[in-house]
Amino acid sequence: MNFREKRRRKQLEKLKRKYERLQNAGKFQKWKNERPFWGGLLAILAAILILYIPIHLYAIAFIPGSLVFVGFLFGGLIFIVGFLAWFYPQFSTIIGIVIIFLSVLSIMGALGGFLIGSILGIIAGAICVGWEKTEIHDLDLLDDNFKDKKVIVHDSSSNTFQA
Amino acid sequence: MEKGKVAIGYIVKEKFYLALFSGLFAFLLLIGTFGFTGTAFALPLGGIGDFFVEFEELEGANFQLLPHVGETGETDAAPMVRNKMDRATIKGLHIYKDLQMPGTNQWVRFHVWVEGTATINGLIQDARFISANLSFEELHVREKNTPNYSENWTQDAKTIKITDAKIITDYLFQSAVSLEGAKISVEYIDEPEIIGD
Numbered sequence: 083m084n085f086r087e088k089r090r091r092k093q094l095e096k097l098k099r100k101y102e103r104l105q106n107a108g109k110f111q112k113w114k115n116e117r118p119f120w121g122g123l124l125a126i127l128a129a130i131l132i133l134y135i136p137i138h139l140y141a142i143a144f145i146p147g148s149l150v151f152v153g154f155l156f157g158g159l160i161f162i163v164g165f166l167a168w169f170y171p172q173f174s175t176i177i178g179i180v181i182i183f184l185s186v187l188s189i190m191g192a193l194g195g196f197l198i199g200s201i202l203g204i205i206a207g208a209i210c211v212g213w214e215k216t217e218i219h220d221l222d223l224l225d226d227n228f229k230d231k232k233v234i235v236h237d238s239s240s241n242t243f244q245a
Numbered sequence: 246m247e248k249g250k251v252a253i254g255y256i257v258k259e260k261f262y263l264a265l266f267s268g269l270f271a272f273l274l275l276i277g278t279f280g281f282t283g284t285a286f287a288l289p290l291g292g293i294g295d296f297f298v299e300f301e302e303l304e305g306a307n308f309q310l311l312p313h314v315g316e317t318g319e320t321d322a323a324p325m326v327r328n329k330m331d332r333a334t335i336k337g338l339h340i341y342k343d344l345q346m347p348g349t350n351q352w353v354r355f356h357v358w359v360e361g362t363a364t365i366n367g368l369i370q371d372a373r374f375i376s377a378n379l380s381f382e383e384l385h386v387r388e389k390n391t392p393n394y395s396e397n398w399t400q401d402a403k404t405i406k407i408t409d410a411k412i413i414t415d416y417l418f419q420s421a422v423s424l425e426g427a428k429i430s431v432e433y434i435d436e437p438e439i440i441g442d
Binding site: 096097100101104105112115116117118119171178179182185186187189194200201204205207208209211212213214215216217218219 | 255256258262272276279
């Protein structure tokens, strides 16, 4: 068994475990599973950390030349985009890139939420970028295909596993 | 085994790591650029109690001095003066802060020394005590009949030159600061420095 097959088997086993767990899962668990939940949550936490400095300096936020306003803007945008990741999971890649971009830039005007906010934002963005959703209609079919060593193709356009 | 349509979300490791390392790389690049030029943006320092600022010479432009009531490490509202400058260049800057080690009677002093010139844009400083030689250009001292204490009495000047200064500071903000040859050190001290309490 070569490396690719090993990896595919591992991925399939993981999917099967998730499938079985989700069969009897509650509503929230299913809702959480259909979107980049942790990516969005981390992005919101990062935004709160990034907004900490501009909020404490609100009195000078609108002084000409002050970068505090920019900190407000970056932190606020990360907060909104983090929420959007939950409600528009189909745009998770673009949302992830935007979160990473804003988190990196938040070093200006907000000190990147004492750097921790920026790093948290980058991790959140990476989770959103890496997140994908697939719909499994019939697990037995997935099993058979795997046993017969047929090639299982991940069709990214329809986001389904097919034999 | 049960059958049914289930949507499963998962993370593609390759994409995740690619995005993560790209983000961290861009972040380090940005920090590295600031580090190389010695520039930090929007640097606030406050709410930690008194800290001392000493320097040999400061030249500032568009200076403003306003009465101010602000938070210190010990109280929410203490009388102080707010100094504002659009631009300032400082030679021989030394900032230090005395702190008691938690759970012990030992005091330590944190020093920040700048051997070269510190260049600051958008400086705001709240001070409780100033001891220095001051000279101004086009100094205006104004009084205004207003109940707003921060506008009641103001002082502004086109340029200001301060030499041999020692300032007890409670809040410091810089829109952008560049420190040439900054050094940070810590030393044990017997007791904290107390002036003007």
